Amino acid sequence: MKKAIISVRNLVAKFGNTIVLDKISVDIYPREITVILGRSGCGKTTLIKNILKLYQPHSGSVKIFDEDIIGMEDQDFITILKRIGMLFQNGALLNSVSISDNIAIPLEQHTDLPRDIIDKIIRVKLELVNLDHAMNMTPSELSGGMKKRVALARAIALDPEILICDEPSAGLDPLTSSSLDELILKLKDLLKMTIVIVTHELASIHRIADRLIFLDKNRVVFTGSLEEAKASSVSEVKTFFKAGRFE
Amino acid sequence: MQLLEKKLFLKGRLDKFTVPEKLKAFQKLPRKEIHYIDLSQIEMIDSAGVAFLESIRDALSEHDPRIINARADIKKTIKIFTSKKVINRVSMVRENLFENLGSAFLLWWKSVVDSFKLSADIVFWSIVGIFDRKGQRKGSVIVQSLLIGVDAVGIVSLLSLVLGLILALQSAAQLRQFGANIFVADLIAISMVREMGPMMTAIIVAGRSGSAIASEIATMKVTEEIDALKMMAIDPVRYVVVPKFQAITICMPLLVTVSIFVGIIGGLIVAVTYLDLSVVSYFTEIFAILTFKDVFIGLMKSVFFAWVIVIIASYYGFRVKGGSEGVGRVTTLSVVASIFWVIVLDAINSLIFYF
Ligand SMILES: Nc1ncnc2c1ncn2[C@@H]1O[C@H](COP(=O)(O)OP(=O)(O)O)[C@@H](O)[C@H]1O
Ligand SMILES: [Mg+2]
Numbered sequence: 379m380k381k382a383i384i385s386v387r388n389l390v391a392k393f394g395n396t397i398v399l400d401k402i403s404v405d406i407y408p409r410e411i412t413v414i415l416g417r418s419g420c421g422k423t424t425l426i427k428n429i430l431k432l433y434q435p436h437s438g439s440v441k442i443f444d445e446d447i448i449g450m451e452d453q454d455f456i457t458i459l460k461r462i463g464m465l466f467q468n469g470a471l472l473n474s475v476s477i478s479d480n481i482a483i484p485l486e487q488h489t490d491l492p493r494d495i496i497d498k499i500i501r502v503k504l505e506l507v508n509l510d511h512a513m514n515m516t517p518s519e520l521s522g523g524m525k526k527r528v529a530l531a532r533a534i535a536l537d538p539e540i541l542i543c544d545e546p547s548a549g550l551d552p553l554t555s556s557s558l559d560e561l562i563l564k565l566k567d568l569l570k571m572t573i574v575i576v577t578h579e580l581a582s583i584h585r586i587a588d589r590l591i592f593l594d595k596n597r598v599v600f601t602g603s604l605e606e607a608k609a610s611s612v613s614e615v616k617t618f619f620k621a622g623r624f625e
Numbered sequence: 626m627q628l629l630e631k632k633l634f635l636k637g638r639l640d641k642f643t644v645p646e647k648l649k650a651f652q653k654l655p656r657k658e659i660h661y662i663d664l665s666q667i668e669m670i671d672s673a674g675v676a677f678l679e680s681i682r683d684a685l686s687e688h689d690p691r692i693i694n695a696r697a698d699i700k701k702t703i704k705i706f707t708s709k710k711v712i713n714r715v716s717m718v719r720e721n722l723f724e725n726l727g728s729a730f731l732l733w734w735k736s737v738v739d740s741f742k743l744s745a746d747i748v749f750w751s752i753v754g755i756f757d758r759k760g761q762r763k764g765s766v767i768v769q770s771l772l773i774g775v776d777a778v779g780i781v782s783l784l785s786l787v788l789g790l791i792l793a794l795q796s797a798a799q800l801r802q803f804g805a806n807i808f809v810a811d812l813i814a815i816s817m818v819r820e821m822g823p824m825m826t827a828i829i830v831a832g833r834s835g836s837a838i839a840s841e842i843a844t845m846k847v848t849e850e851i852d853a854l855k856m857m858a859i860d861p862v863r864y865v866v867v868p869k870f871q872a873i874t875i876c877m878p879l880l881v882t883v884s885i886f887v888g889i890i891g892g893l894i895v896a897v898t899y900l901d902l903s904v905v906s907y908f909t910e911i912f913a914i915l916t917f918k919d920v921f922i923g924l925m926k927s928v929f930f931a932w933v934i935v936i937i938a939s940y941y942g943f944r945v946k947g948g949s950e951g952v953g954r955v956t957t958l959s960v961v962a963s964i965f966w967v968i969v970l971d972a973i974n975s976l977i978f979y980f
Contacts, residue, residue, distance in 0.1 A: 473948035490645040491673055498676035502708050518847075518948040536641060537671040568701050 382441075383408040383540065383572050384429060389438035391421065391428050398424045400596040401438070406540075411566055411573045411586045416593035417624045422576045423467055423544055425593070430464065430542070431455060442540075460488045463538035467545050467576075469529040471517040477504070477528050478513045484535045503531040506561060523550045530558070534565065541565060542574045547582055559585045580622045592618070626650045631660040633690070639667050639674030647677060656685055665694035675706035740940045743862070747936060750863045751870045765868035773834045773869070774876030778883060780833075781826055785884040788821055789813060789891020797899050806900040810910035813892030818915060818923045819979070822885040824971055827930035830877065831963040835938040838869055839959035842942025843952040851943075866939045870932070877931035878924045885923070926974055930967050937963040 384406035391399040398421040406412050414422050427433045429440055431447060440447050442458055450458075471480050481500045485491060491499075504510040507527040517525055526546060533541060543562075547555040559582055565571045566586075577583065583590070583604070590607045592600040594614045600607060607615055618624055626647060627634040633654070637643065662678065664670075682690060695703065796812050842865055845851050854861045889911060896902040941959035945951045 474950040485641070489641040489673065491641060491676075492645070492648065495644060495648075495673060495676045495680055498679055498708065499672050499706075502672060502676070502706050505708060506705070516947055518946075518951070537673075564705065568698075568705055 380407045381444075382406060383443065384574075385441040386425075386429060387439045387441075389425070389428060389440065390436040391424050391433065392436045393424075397596055399428070402593075402596075402598055404591055404598060404601070406572060406574055407589065408572045409566065409570050410588040411562065411575060412589045412591060413583055413587040414574065414576045414591045414593065415578060415583075415618065420593045421596065422593060426464075426542055426544060426574070426576070430459070430462065460536060461538055462540045462542065463533035463536065465526070465530050465533040465541070465543040465546055467548075469517075469522075469525040471525055471529055471532070473517050475516070476513070477509070477515050477517065477520070480517065480528060481532045481535050484532065488536055499535065503535055504528075506534070507531045508557070523554055526550060527554070527558070530561075537569065538571065540572045540574070544576045545578075546575065547577060547579055552581075555579065555582060556585070562586055578623060580619075626654075628654055628658060631658055632663045632693075633659045633661065634663045634666060636666040638669050639677065640669065640671040641673035644673045644677045648680075651681055651684075657688075659685055659690050660688060662690050662692045663694050664692060664696075664699055667695065667699055670699050670702050672706040675703050678703065679707065740936065743940050743943070744932075744936045746862050747866050747870050747939065748932075750860070750867045751874075754863065754867045754871065766871050769868050769872035770876050772837070773830065773873050774880060777829060777833055777876075777880060781829055781880050781884050782887045784825060784829065785817075785822070785887040786891045788825060789817065789888035789893075790895060791891075792816060792821070792888075793892040793895035794899070797895055801900065806896075806902055807906065807910055809892060809896050809900055809902070810907050811914045813889055814911045814915050815919070817885045817888040817892075818919050820971070820975075822881045822888060823923050823927040823930060824967070826877065826881045826884045826927060827934065827967045828964055830873070830880070830931065831934045831960055831967060834869075834873065835934045835963045836956050836960050838866075838935060838938035839942040840952050840956040841865070842939055843945035843955045846943060846945050847948055847952060861943075862939070866935065869939075870935050873931040873935055874928055877927045881924060881927040922974075922978055926971070929970065929974075933966050933970060934963045937966060 382405035384404075386402060386404040389399055389402045389404075390397065391402075402425065404425070414425070416422055424433065428435045429442070431440075435448060438448075443461070445454075445458065447455055447458060471477075472483070475483075478497075478500045481503055482496055485496045485499060500513070501510055504513055507530055509524060509527050509531065512520060512524065512528070517528070520528065526549070530543070530546060533543070541562075546562075547558055550558065562573060562575070563586055566573055575586070587604050589603055590600065591598060592607075592612070592615055600610055600612045600615045602610070608619055610616065614624075626636065635647070639647065662681070667674075678692065682692075692703075792813055793809050796809060797806075800806055800808055800812075842851075842861075845854075845861075845865065851861045851865075854864055893904065893907055896907050897904060938959045941955040941962065945955045947954075
């Protein structure tokens with residue numbers, strides 16, 4: 379049995395008095411692609427943001443790289459954050475600076491690399507998402523799909539050990555979406571990244587998923603491999619594979 | 626890092642955290658002697674490390690050192706993170722001075738043409754709009770008048786009162802020396818009516834309403850509302866700008882009248898308390914000195930300023946580029962430009978009518 383790189387135990391997340399996640403336990407294993415699924419609004423984004431302490435968990439424990447992060451000092455947590463890349467659901471690019479500066483920011487913040495090295499990194503990361511021509515544009519000049527790809531380039535700017543993508547292919551055309559999948563596989567196979575993806579695209583899941591986590595009604599209803607999921611008797615999982623979506 | 630028999634040996638981790646020190650160490654090495662870069666002792670490499678390799682190969686481009694003895698996985702990573710483009714040392718096509726001047730002039734000329742087109746559009750639809758209110762926001766002239774006019778009365782009055790006081794105080798001491806106390810009335814009347822009233826009001830309106838107009842239009846543009854209007858076959862100029870244009874045409878002369886009146890009251894305070902003039906003699910002098918021409922030109926001028934403010938604000942508003950930060954930028958630009966043009970036009974006006 380592999381050892382988990384992210385390990386969530388009995389996590390409870392609330393907004394006000396509404397419980398969004400009710401005692402959730404989840405394990406993410408290194409060098410795997412874990413797909414998180416569930417109806418929209420079931421708390422996938424909330425789960426991710428709790429893991430990254432962007433929201434403060436109500437109770438429970440979260441361990442990343444074997445360290446308990448809940449009570450951790452901010453200073454120590456930053457060293458953990460440096461090893462994690464996050465692609466937000468809406469891209470979340472900074473609108474006031476250029477594409478290349480958007481990618482430069484994490485590099486400037488977290489390293490002492492000189493400018494010419496940073497420029498080279500920016501170029502190659504943008505090439506990986508096929509957007510090197512957009513380097514000097516601003517986010518407002520890009521389409522939604524392009525923004526997502528830039529956001530992915532920013533997420534992998536620091537070659538993180540863990541990459542988390544919140545609905546990376548939502549709103550992308552199938553071609554771009556499958557080239558994104560290829561890139562993600564490359565990141566896993568060649569760079570040995572651990573990847574967590576929220577997605578509902580069945581095609582994408584077939585291409586990339588090593589392990590699936592289904593959320594429903596504030597809880598985890600299924601975890602396992604793709605084969606196990608297809609054979610599962612959990613009704614939520616069955617419906618998803620039958621219809622290709624949550625109705 | 627070690628240099629042995631023309632081979633540069635790199636060791637350990639070559640990543641974003643170790644690259645800065647490795648670069649420093651590299652600077653101290655005799656470059657000519659490096660013919661190979663040996664990676665056999667590299668444990669891991671990331672994109673910063675690959676960029677570092679590229680960077681030292683750039684620095685050694687004369688004899689282009691070969692990379693040797695890299696492990697398979699290191700090689701793969703290097704391949705992923707090596708830029709596919711031969712880094713073209715950016716050779717921008719330089720335009721010569723005349724081309725630069727030429728394109729700058731064309732750009733400027735285009736903006737002049739655009740702003741005149743916009744002005745024509747605004748004026749045309751404002752006149753049409755008096756008779757036919759289709760395609761304008763309902764009730765918007767009244768709302769805009771309230772926003773531009775009534776809400777500005779307070780600040781215009783306050784500043785005009787202070788201005789009247791200052792003008793009177795500054796001149797009072799001099800006038801008293803010559804026993805010419807009564808002329809404080811002339812001075813206040815003329816300067817408030819001809820210059821200070823219209824000018825100050827225009828600057829306040831440019832700051833308050835001009836900026837509001839520019840940022841409203843810019844925001845609508847950025848959030849694609851303007852495009853939505855066009856999709857619904859509504860002329861954005863007619864819908865957004867015309868009501869403001871009509872409202873400001875009515876409000877500006879009224880505001881200026883208030884400003885002039887309050888400024889004169891400011892002068893009166895000094896005249897009565899410091900120069901021992903009576904209220905009656907102060908006003909008698911004022912009515913004697915002011916001509917119809919002065920008042921008319923003053924008010925006409927203010928209407929003209931108002932138009933300039935709206936046109937410049939909408940010109941910049943429609944020209945917005947980028948997202949939310951673009952809105953701030955064009956708003957600032959529009960206020961600066963409208964105050965600049967108000968002052969320039971005021972100077973031209975003085976030359977024409979009073980010189
Ligand atoms: N900032 C917030 N404040 C209050 N409620 C929120 C907030 N963010 C999310 N929620 C609620 O939490 C639930 C889960 O949201 P989210 O995690 O974004 O779902 P999804 O699975 O679609 O990513 C939803 O019901 C949503 O309404
Ligand atoms: Mg979400």
